[in-house]
Amino acid sequence: MKKTKEIIITKNNNLKIIQVCIICILLILSCIKPVYPDEIFLQHIATVIMIGIMIFLIKKNALSGKAFFCIFMMLIVHIIGARWNYSFTPYDKWINTVFGFSIDKYFSFKRNQYDRLVHFMYGFLLLIPISEIYNKWFNASKRLATHIAFLFILASSMVYELIEWLVAVTLSPEQAEAYNGQQGDMWDAQKDMAMAMLGAMVMIVISRYLVKKKVTTLNT
Numbered sequence: 001m002k003k004t005k006e007i008i009i010t011k012n013n014n015l016k017i018i019q020v021c022i023i024c025i026l027l028i029l030s031c032i033k034p035v036y037p038d039e040i041f042l043q044h045i046a047t048v049i050m051i052g053i054m055i056f057l058i059k060k061n062a063l064s065g066k067a068f069f070c071i072f073m074m075l076i077v078h079i080i081g082a083r084w085n086y087s088f089t090p091y092d093k094w095i096n097t098v099f100g101f102s103i104d105k106y107f108s109f110k111r112n113q114y115d116r117l118v119h120f121m122y123g124f125l126l127l128i129p130i131s132e133i134y135n136k137w138f139n140a141s142k143r144l145a146t147h148i149a150f151l152f153i154l155a156s157s158m159v160y161e162l163i164e165w166l167v168a169v170t171l172s173p174e175q176a177e178a179y180n181g182q183q184g185d186m187w188d189a190q191k192d193m194a195m196a197m198l199g200a201m202v203m204i205v206i207s208r209y210l211v212k213k214k215v216t217t218l219n220t
Contacts, residue, residue: 012065016058019072023051026079036085042167043082050075062136067129074125081118089114119192123153123199128207146207150200157196161189 027047034040054071057063063071081089091114092104103109130149134140140148 013058013061015065016054016068019068020051020054020058023047023054023072023075023079026076027051030079030083035083035088039085040082043085044079047075047079047082063129063132067132070125070128074121077118077121081114084114086115086118087112091117116191116195119157119195120199122157123196123201124203125199126153127200127203146204150204153196153200154193157193161193164189 027044031040031044050071054068057068057071084090089112091112092102095101095103104113127146127149130152131142131145134145134148135142138145
């Protein structure tokens with residue numbers, strides 16, 4: 001039984017190591033002939049910090065494979081945005097090439113919406129790993145851990161917007177606009193925080209639905 005558990009842990013860690021390697025490769029590729037070289041460093045500060053956190057989590061074997069994969073996916077969408085400085089990520093062109101229609105025209109978008117997607121994914125994908133941290137590290141009940149994770153996402157979204165603002169005031173107006181990606185929207189920070197909150201709420205609803213479905217299946 002002990003050997004079986006050790007084998008499972010080793011396999012999980014190997015998958016996590018592969019995910020970290022993929023992130024490192026994508027990070028390097030995104031920095032080759034960057035589209036916006038003046039901003040790429042600022043965009044990837046968070047990437048480097050998260051890679052360090054992922055390595056720490058592997059050493060401590062502190063998260064499930066599912067929670068770790070959520071962090072992995074969050075970093076992928078961030079690296080894609082960082083490559084094109086978020087505001088210029090050509091998602092509409094990609095969708096048009098694959099599916100033959102423009103999502104911007106369909107929804108009458110007036111701005112590039114990729115940054116909104118990433119803020120949504122921040123709340124959606126990080127709720128699970130943050131919940132696990134509070135549940136496993138601090139012995140919070142699963143319900144309480146989910147609640148704390150939700151509040152953490154709201155608070156960290158606010159702190160991020162404050163950091164963006166503080167960085168922006170040290171840059172030239174052109175660099176500040178490119179880094180912040182407001183695209184002329186004076187309510188950009190509030191909308192970004194709202195998208196992170198919405199993402200977390202959607203994940204909570206999905207998670208509770210799946211738990212109830214599992215309980216119902218076991219009882220039948």
